[in-house]
Amino acid sequence: MRCLPVIAVLLAASATPAIAQTPPDVADLVGARAAGGETQLEARGYRFVTTNVVRDTKWSFWWSERQRQCISVATAEGRYSAIGTVPAANCNAGGSAAMRPTQPHDRISLVCIGAGSGPAAQSTSGYRYNRKSRKFEPEFGTTMGREAFSSDLEIEIADGVGRVHPSGKLVSPIHSGGSDGWWPIADLLVTPDRITGSYRMNGLNKPRIDYDRRTRIVHVRAATEFTGRCEEQ
Known part of the structure; x- marks a missing residue:
């Protein structure tokens, strides 16, 4: 197995499967409506970075310059279902050095x-009736299948x-x-x-x-x- 020098945060395998720990400053927003939650996040110093949809859940990422912290917000059915800290690299959308991790962490x-x-080519063979010769003649071909x-x-x-x-x-x-x-x-x-x-x-x-x-x-x-x-x- 090749090894790389790495400075990315890996959420511990022993963590609960639901989500990373919810930061205390936004814990009260879990369950809030998404529209009002965005206003609250901005009021608390968070800046929206990007969003992505995975199946039925929308994940948005927010960066707090004051706390040097990146959080992910899961939105389902119009409400914040979970909020947790994630690797700072997830908020490094613009490549700003201010958003990069400042110390080494485990790798993924x-x-x-x-x-x-x-897809794979498959050979076929058989016989086809030739009306001119009035005989069945061998026929070979290739079709596309899956392997x-x-x-x-x-x-x-x-x-x-x-x-x-x-x-x-x-x-x-x-x-x-x-x-x-x-x-x-x-x-x-x-x-x-x-x-x-x-x-x-x-x-x-x-x-x-x-x-x-x-x-x-x-x-x-x-x-x-x-x-x-x-x-x-």
Whole structure:
């Protein structure tokens, strides 16, 4: 397993699966309506950074310059369902040095093993009746189907930057953009219970990664699909 110098916050594996600890200064906003909650967050010195939707929950990220703190706010059915601290890199949308972590932390490193399926050419053969010769003649052809396979991949996240190392059939015969078997993860989002992003295998193949930190199940969806179980190293 390769090691990287890392300064990204990893929410402890022993933490409760619901969400990271709620900061005391915003604890009273859990359960509040989203519209009023945003006003309160701004009044308490938080600045909106970005938002992302994962299934039925909207995750918004807010930065407090005074407290040097990034928080994630989960909104479901129009109310704040949970608020928790997250790695400062999640609020580093504009690359501002003021929002970067100031001391080293643990890294996120995943090794995932599973199975999937991908497009594959399949040879066909048979007989076709030839009206001119009035005979059945052999016929051969090729059709596109899907082929099952077993494989693995690695995911590493450091200082808000992620990369993925797919193996075997997860690597397209024609690919570009990788370096020593690693591809950078774009649109990376790290929340207390999920990691999502995508990588560009080639111009037409851009797999999407969706890792559930509660179940430790990862899905990779593109022309080739993969489902695996991961272990955090």
